[in-house]
Amino acid sequence: MSTAIEVKDLGVHFRRNRRGRRSFKDLFAGASRRSRPGEFWALRGVSFSVESGESIGVVGRNGQGKSTLLRLVAGVLLADEGEVEVHGGVAPLIELTGGFVGDLTVRENVKMTAGLHGMSRAEVAARYEDMIAFAELDGFEDTPYKHLSNGMKVRLAFSVVSQLDEPILLVDEVLAVGDKAFREKCYKRIDELLAEGRTLFFVSHNERDLRRFCKRGLYLDKGGLVLDAPINDVLDRYNADYTTR
Template sequence: MEEPIIQARDLGICFAKGKQKKGRVKDLFVRRSANKKGAASDDFWPLRHVNFDIFPGDSVGVIGSNGTGKSTLLRLITGVLIPDEGYVRREGRVAPLIALSAGFSGDLTGRENVNLVGALHGMTNKEIKSKFDEIVDFSELEDFIDTPVKHYSSGMKVRLGFGVITQLPHPILLVDEALAVGDKAFKKKCHGVIDGLLKEGRTLVFVSHSAGELKRYCKRGIFLDAGQVITDGTVDEALDSYNESSEATAKRKAEKKKAEKAAEEARKAAEAPAAPPLPVEATT
């Protein structure tokens, strides 16, 4: 039986409200010790009791509303975040299309940053050199490749980052809203690159709010809500669950707003001063 390339078992991570999550080993032991004593009232779990297996060559869309733990899940898979409960295990390295300009040094040129980021992701000097022209051609930065990155626009940084990451030979591709930026021509190029990587047999975990993109790339969908896996099936099944949940949430909000309005009107009516009595006409 084929072994999963990514496996999550009872996966959970806890955040303290108003504090930045740390990934240091020291924090891991501090948090696990605190969890044994009981969670603080200002802690919340963006993900908890999450279980799934992803197999080589799978294309999985992670679906959910904002704040349901989609991006957090990708960061747990990469190892950027450390879980507080359970584990997530992967076989093979990850090519992360997440925060594409991360790792760039503003004082270094585009050329120097290609070498830096490529090396940080495990590419050898020979591999970087052989892929360099493709990276520059894709990013369309031939005239700026020797300019310090601090002078690049955000779009230029994203194009360069996308160009570097998609040249990584790693078997797992993680995409977090990477196609939500850039102009139409750039998005078309990105679609072509991802199509090519999937044909090579890469494993894809894809986060997007676009149903069209999810259906284009993904055969399977995982719908997250309230930090848990609600549906793990075809991408259509996951999208249907998401839409039903969104409609139910919108209905609850509308009903709550209506009840609050009625309560406010009743309160104002109760606090209104009583009308003065009508004058009594004298009789003879």
């Protein structure tokens, strides 16, 4: 079995003010990686690997580095320390509605977004009807995206991204949105992708979803990796720690 994701001594820090990450001025001035006043390490010293076909759940309280880790794996953020190696393309089911253009129609957004994720025109044309049908947007294809309801926007985004052929799925709480019927469609679609041998890296607070999809878990606390174990053991440890605080 090959390695899909490898993380070695990973660290990333932020500033607590509006400037966010370090500026280019700081970088060119040779700014130290040691924390400065107003800075904090969102993650530090995190190491693990994920084999192809594994399903990994990431747990922890809010603000402990879970979504930051997911964005580092996705390539949205760059590490300040350590390395992230991803072997294969990723289908990012995170911030689903980001990247869609309000003034473009549903049809135009589907073609643009799928193309940006690497689909050829022929692939988009072949899967277009399936994407529209899954999103339940028949009759809205020429509607500007900005006029869709929030539920419609989420359905459309999930439909497009879940059609990608990338071997690694990055999922961040997207199953918490939408109505019950749509969530069940999402569950079924993820089951299908896992049955194809995709790798799942799943951040969630929903224990039911974590136990359903994941066999292994990572427990993050204060930016560090507390436990890497079977998902039931990780959730038991997390729940025990949470109730004693």
